[in-house]
Amino acid sequence: MPEWGLLLLLFAAIAIGYALGRIDRERKRRKKAENLSQEYFVGLNYLLNDQPDEAIETFIRALDITSESAETFETRITLGRLYGRRGEIERAIQVHQGLLAKPSLSYQQSLRVQLELARDYLSAGLLDRAEALLRDIAKAENSIRYDALKLLLDVYQQEKEWQRAIDVARQLLSRDEGYYRNRMTHFFCELAELSLQRREYHDARERLQQALQADRNSVRASLLMGAMEYEQANYRAANKALQRIAQQDPEFVSESVPLLVKVDRKLGRFQSISGYLNRCLKEHPSTAVMLAIAEGIHRSSGSNRASRFIVNQLVRRPSLKGLYGLIDLHLEQLEGSSRENLGLLANLVSRVIDSKPVYRCGQCGFSGKELHWQCPSCKEWGAVKPIRGIEGQ
Numbered sequence: 001m002p003e004w005g006l007l008l009l010l011f012a013a014i015a016i017g018y019a020l021g022r023i024d025r026e027r028k029r030r031k032k033a034e035n036l037s038q039e040y041f042v043g044l045n046y047l048l049n050d051q052p053d054e055a056i057e058t059f060i061r062a063l064d065i066t067s068e069s070a071e072t073f074e075t076r077i078t079l080g081r082l083y084g085r086r087g088e089i090e091r092a093i094q095v096h097q098g099l100l101a102k103p104s105l106s107y108q109q110s111l112r113v114q115l116e117l118a119r120d121y122l123s124a125g126l127l128d129r130a131e132a133l134l135r136d137i138a139k140a141e142n143s144i145r146y147d148a149l150k151l152l153l154d155v156y157q158q159e160k161e162w163q164r165a166i167d168v169a170r171q172l173l174s175r176d177e178g179y180y181r182n183r184m185t186h187f188f189c190e191l192a193e194l195s196l197q198r199r200e201y202h203d204a205r206e207r208l209q210q211a212l213q214a215d216r217n218s219v220r221a222s223l224l225m226g227a228m229e230y231e232q233a234n235y236r237a238a239n240k241a242l243q244r245i246a247q248q249d250p251e252f253v254s255e256s257v258p259l260l261v262k263v264d265r266k267l268g269r270f271q272s273i274s275g276y277l278n279r280c281l282k283e284h285p286s287t288a289v290m291l292a293i294a295e296g297i298h299r300s301s302g303s304n305r306a307s308r309f310i311v312n313q314l315v316r317r318p319s320l321k322g323l324y325g326l327i328d329l330h331l332e333q334l335e336g337s338s339r340e341n342l343g344l345l346a347n348l349v350s351r352v353i354d355s356k357p358v359y360r361c362g363q364c365g366f367s368g369k370e371l372h373w374q375c376p377s378c379k380e381w382g383a384v385k386p387i388r389g390i391e392g393q
């Protein structure tokens with residue numbers, strides 16, 4: 001065969017090889033795309049059936065297939081995030097760090113990856129690293145700074161850096177004023193509690209005033225103010241702070257009653273709170289208020305009238321604590337075996353009361369015996385309230 005013939009054959013072989021390669025690549029690409037869309041719909045189905053774990057698993061599988069060939073920014077970001085959701089934080093960090101090392105990233109893309117990385121650090125409990133990254137992103141002059149500020153607020157809450165949390169919440173007021181004002185109020189109250197522990201009353205008073213400026217319906221600030229003024233023997237001021245609560249949030253009046261009664265004893269004029277308590281009982285009845293009124297009647301008019309009052313109230317609004325109060329009132333008048341029998345009943349009712357939770361979170365349903373201003377379960381502020389009804393207030 002002449003030399004040109006050989007060259008032609010060689011050229012044809014190369015061309016056919018290239019074309020076959022292209023066809024093969026195209027076929028593979030199409031197959032991957034088909035796989036991806038199939039996995040996508042499988043994942044979507046899991047999501048619709050409320051099976052998020054299975055959905056994440058499917059999406060990760062689908063993205064792993066695509067990212068080998070068509071590695072795009074969005075697929076990597078999503079893959080990292082899915083690892084994070086599955087709790088594989090180290091793999092999420094690897095994906096995000098790998099992405100951040102790419103020189104082709106735009107400024108906006110780089111900010112997004114840094115935000116994802118900060119989210120990973122936060123999940124891994126690496127608060128210092130998350131904080132450093134987020135502070136940088138928060139300097140950016142576009143809307144991503146608000147996402148960074150929201151995460152930064154989480155960091156400062158976990159670190160109990162309340163003043164910093166206040167500064168961040170203030171920058172977020174334009175996003176949702178009511179929501180962030182509520183948080184700021186609680187952060188001011190946290191600072192006030194720290195000052196109270198150190199007996200720095202001047203500072204505590206200033207913090208509580210700031211809390212009330214941020215939200216004038218802050219029950220927590222009023223309760224703290226009442227306790228602080230009582231401790232400093234400013235009984236009139238304590239009385240005023242505590243009586244604000246009926247307007248702020250009547251569900252918390254029961255919380256203020258024990259201190260209010262103590263304040264009133266110091267002021268030496270029971271009539272002063274009886275008007276307030278009777279108003280509360282009428283507008284927003286609770287067992288704590290009812291028993292405080294009964295105690296006043298007991299002292300002024302004797303146990304028979306107090307007992308009649310409690311019975312009348314229990315008919316309208318039965319409660320275990322009310323029943324216990326009634327039994328307690330009768331116990332002191334009895335002697336011998338009658339006293340013993342009623343004592344047994346008192347003990348039984350008291351054990352039933354002790355077995356019940358006192359507070360419940362309106363957000364997630366968490367319940368317990370302690371009043372948490374931030375729910376330990378869902379982390380919502382001010383959502384835990386006294387339980388009402390037959391087993392509660």
Ligand SMILES: [Zn+2]
Nearest residue numbers: 361364375378
């Ligand atoms: Zn909760």
